[in-house]
Amino acid sequence: MSDGQRHLEYLLGLTPKQFLMFQTLQKETTTNEDISRKELHELTGIDSATIARTLSKLMEKGLVHREYALSENAPPHYRYKPLDEIEYCDHVARTTYEFVEAIYALIERIQINDDEHGGDVWAKYDPESSGE
Numbered sequence: 001m002s003d004g005q006r007h008l009e010y011l012l013g014l015t016p017k018q019f020l021m022f023q024t025l026q027k028e029t030t031t032n033e034d035i036s037r038k039e040l041h042e043l044t045g046i047d048s049a050t051i052a053r054t055l056s057k058l059m060e061k062g063l064v065h066r067e068y069a070l071s072e073n074a075p076p077h078y079r080y081k082p083l084d085e086i087e088y089c090d091h092v093a094r095t096t097y098e099f100v101e102a103i104y105a106l107i108e109r110i111q112i113n114d115d116e117h118g119g120d121v122w123a124k125y126d127p128e129s130s131g132e
Helices: 003-011 016-028 037-044 048-060 085-117
Strands: 064-069 077-082
Touching: 003 016, 003 085, 016 037, 016 048, 037 048, 037 077, 048 064, 077 085
Parallel strands: none
Antiparallel strands: 064 077
């Protein structure tokens, strides 16, 4: 697994297995418009309950959409579709922006705390000021 993939999993709040399911959905829906849980089971061999939990998590994160399908040849069922490439890039960009904004807010709180207590909380991270 690459560092980039681990970073993306962390940023999106997904476990490695959830991320793998999302990648499978992306790959398999390039030729099909959407996919059913049964088709996912046939592709991956993962049990239906795990697929259902994972799809729920991916929908909760806004990475997958679910639509109710009616067909003459099959009983009513749900079909799943991941974000398309542009939507996915927008989602990652928005999530990254929110992540960076949260870091800036934390840094600002630390600096305010630093000013109030007269110390340099950043000195321990600066090799020149710590004598290393």
